[in-house]
Amino acid sequence: MVRTSINEDLKLPSVKPWVTPLVDELVAFRREVHANPELSFAEYKTTERILTRLRDVGLDPVALEETGAYVDIGEGPIALGLRADIDALPILEETGLDYASVVDGVAHSCGHDIHTTVMLGVAKVLKAIDDETPLGARVRVIFQPAEEKMPGGALTVIAAGVLDEVPRILALHCEPRIDAGKIGTRIGAITSASDTIKIELTGRGGHTSRPHLTEDLVFAMSQIATNVPAVLGRRIDVRSAVSVVWGQIHAGSAPNAIPATGYLAGTMRCLDGEAWEGAGDLLDEVVRQVASPYGVEVKLEHIRGVPPVINTEEETDLIEDSARAEIGSSAIVLTPQSMGGEDFAWMTSKVPGAMMRLGTRTPGGEDYDLHRGDYIPDESAIEVGVTVMAAAAVRAIAQLKMATGE
DSSP: OOOOOTTTTOOOOOSHHHHGGGHHHHHHHHHHHHHSOOOTTOOHHHHHHHHHHHHHTTOOOEEOSSSOEEEEESSSSEEEEEEEEOOOBSOOOOOOOTTOOSSTTOBOOSSHHHHHHHHHHHHHHHHHHHHHSOOSSEEEEEEEOOTTSTTOTHHHHHHTTTTTTOSOEEEEEEEEEEETTOEEEOSEEOSOEEEEEEEEEEOOOEETTOGGGSOOHHHHHHHHHHHHHHHHHHHSOGGGOOEEEEEEEEEOSSTTEEOSEEEEEEEEEESOHHHHHHHHHHHHHHHHHHHGGGTOEEEEEEEEEEOOOEEOHHHHHHHHHHHHHHHOGGGEEEOOOOOSOOTHHHHHTTSOEEEEEEEEEOTTSOOOOTTOTTOOOOTTHHHHHHHHHHHHHHHHHHHHHHHHTO
8 A cells, every 4th residue: 555645745846858858868878788787896887888978968977986976966955865786797698689788797687777777867857957947955866886796885885975965865676576667665674684604514524334433514514504594593583584595505526425524605684684783693603503413613604795775764755755746656566575685775774765666577578587697677667767766856855945944
C-alpha cells in the first residue's frame, strides 16, 4: 500500500517537459558507456565521458582523485545529494547486442550504465530548469567509482569530503524483477550487510582407513560448513536474517587420503546493522568451537564488506511523492529486501537517505537477474529514472525553502 506523505500538498511543476527531449541522447550515451565498460577504480574513460557531457551544458564538475566526479547544480545551500555508481563487472557479456561490450571479460551486467545515464540526465534537467528559473539551492550529483569492489568506492567519496555539506541523499538501482515504468520502494533495510569469510584448516593427514591417527580434516570442514550457519542462526535474533552461505570448499586429491590442508570461503549477510556489528566476534567464536573437537588448526579471515542500506521514512516519502506526482501511484510497488550488498550503505550511515529500485523488465518479456552476462534492461527505464530523481530534487529544494521560511 502506498502511503500518503505530509508533503503531497506541494504544488510543483512537472519535470517531464525537460526530460522528454533528452531521452534519445541519453539512450545513446548509455549505449556508449555500455560498450566501453571499465572495472572498479579504472573508470577513466567513463569519468571523462561524464565530465565532457556535464561541461557541454555549462556545468563545472569536479573530478575525484583518480576516477569518479561530482557536480553541483544551482546556487545556495545543498538540498539533496544524488548518487550513481559507474563501474562494471569482470563478466563476459552474452547479450549479442549491437552495442555489446568491446572489452573482453568486462560488462555492465549490474546496470551501472543505466544508473550513470540517469544521473547525467538529472544533472542536465536541473541545469535547464535553473537556467530558466534559478533553483535557489544546490543539488549535488555524485558519480561514484568502484561500487563492486568491497568495501566500496563510497568510502573514498566520503573521505574526499563530498558528503560534508549534503543533508540527505538518494540513489537508485536497476531491478530486473520489476517492470519498466515502475519503481520499487521500502522503508528500513533494503539491502543486506555483506562480508567475506575465508577459513584455512590444517592438520595431520593420513590414510582414510586410520582416521583416528589423523586430524580428520574433511570431516571437520563438513561440520564447519553445516554447523556454523546453524549455530549463528540460534545465537543471533532471527529477525536480523543472518545468512552464511559457502561458495568454495576445497580439500584433498585422492579418495583414500585424508588431506593435511583445506579451505572454505563464503559470505555472511545480515539485514540488521547492530547484529552485523556483533556477528563478527561471534563468528570467530563459533568457528573455533565447532572445529575444536577435531584437533585441526583454524585460520579465520573475516573481511568486513558493507552494512545494510537503511531507507529512512522521510527520504522514502520524497521518492514516492515525486513518483506519484510524475508517473502515478500505480507505478510504485513495495520491493522485497535484497540479501545483496551495496556500498551506498556507507553514505546512508552518514546522512539520511534512501535507494529506490528502478524497474527494467520489459513487460511480458524475459526475466533476468543482475550479474548475468545476458542481462538486457529495458531502456525505457532511463526516462522513468530521470523523471523521478529530477522531481525528487525539485521537491527537496521546495522542502528546504519551506523549512527555512524562504
